[in-house]
Amino acid sequence: MFLETADIETASADYASRFSGVAGAYFLDKQTKVALSLLSDYPKATVLDVGGGHGQLAAPLIQHGYDVTVTGSDDCCKDRLAQCIPQVDFEYKTCDSLHLPFADKSYDVVLSFRLLSHVDRWPELIAELTRVAKYCVLFDYADRRSVNILYDHFFHMKKQMEGNTRHFNLFCRAELAKELGRNGFQKPIFRPQFLCPMVIHRKLNNRRISSAMESCFRMTGATQLLGSPIILRSDRAE
Numbered sequence: 637m638f639l640e641t642a643d644i645e646t647a648s649a650d651y652a653s654r655f656s657g658v659a660g661a662y663f664l665d666k667q668t669k670v671a672l673s674l675l676s677d678y679p680k681a682t683v684l685d686v687g688g689g690h691g692q693l694a695a696p697l698i699q700h701g702y703d704v705t706v707t708g709s710d711d712c713c714k715d716r717l718a719q720c721i722p723q724v725d726f727e728y729k730t731c732d733s734l735h736l737p738f739a740d741k742s743y744d745v746v747l748s749f750r751l752l753s754h755v756d757r758w759p760e761l762i763a764e765l766t767r768v769a770k771y772c773v774l775f776d777y778a779d780r781r782s783v784n785i786l787y788d789h790f791f792h793m794k795k796q797m798e799g800n801t802r803h804f805n806l807f808c809r810a811e812l813a814k815e816l817g818r819n820g821f822q823k824p825i826f827r828p829q830f831l832c833p834m835v836i837h838r839k840l841n842n843r844r845i846s847s848a849m850e851s852c853f854r855m856t857g858a859t860q861l862l863g864s865p866i867i868l869r870s871d872r873a874e
Contacts, residue, residue: 638709638732640761642754647689647713655692659838662846663830667776667867668696670827671747674774674869675702681744684768686733686761687751689713691720698725705743707731734760741770748775753804753865759815766819772871773821779828779864780806812868821870828863 645651655664671693675681680701688694689708694717697704705727708714714728731737733748734757746769748761753776755761765773813824830837831853837846853859 638734640733640755640757641709643687643689643708643713643733643751644710646687646750646754647691647708647716649716652690652716657838658841658843659834659846662837662843663834664692666829667749668693670829670867671749671774672696672700674825674827674867675745675772678744678771681771682742684736684738684743684746686736686746686748686765687713688747688749689716690750691716692749693747694726695721702745705729707733707736709733734764736764736768738768740767742768744770744772746773748773750776752776753778753807755805758805758807762812762815763819766816766821766870766872769821769872772869773816774867774869776829776865776867777807777812778804779866780808781862781864809866813870816870820873822873824868824870827867827869828859828861829865829867831859831863 654660680703682703683697683705685694685697685704685706687708688706689712694704694706698721704725706714706717707729709730709732711730713730717726717728729737733751733755746765748765752758752761762773765775809824809826816822816824830850832846832849840846850859853863
């Protein structure tokens, strides 16, 4: 058993249920569009998706011509991938996310979604992502500068409303930029996704209303300032 195995849960059917329905589709569509836009300058690149057994980005990346390898911390992390992607279209490897079995700069792009906020040894994870990336890394995280600042006070309420939510770590932009800098990566781009907590969107269950609300927030600049989760891209220093 490896030290960090948070991706086993995120690759499960139960966790996938959090992204079912109208609100879930809205959330995933938004994240996918932002991720693809951030990688548009590396078409058909080789991509390592660390802890990507949930399949959120593997399928759209393959559809857009990327050469994708997915890792998981247990063989079961491949199950959801096998359900939605032909096995011939991707490679999969069970391994330790803190000790990836790949040489330095093995992949053009290394990404990791639904993982950083759920691991304790996150500096080691960032070190591995950056070590293996030739050009850039891409990952999402929960930002402290958002409604998440009330996380400790409202977690139990959120748990009652959602049922299968779980604890997660919060980060600030400066500490992540500093950690990336230690590993030779610079100029992080931060793309906040939503201002309104996803639990609210799930309760609304109306894509048109959710989209209208979030569009207003983005137009005022509130999302860029206080939105979460955030997709971060950082490039290797020349």
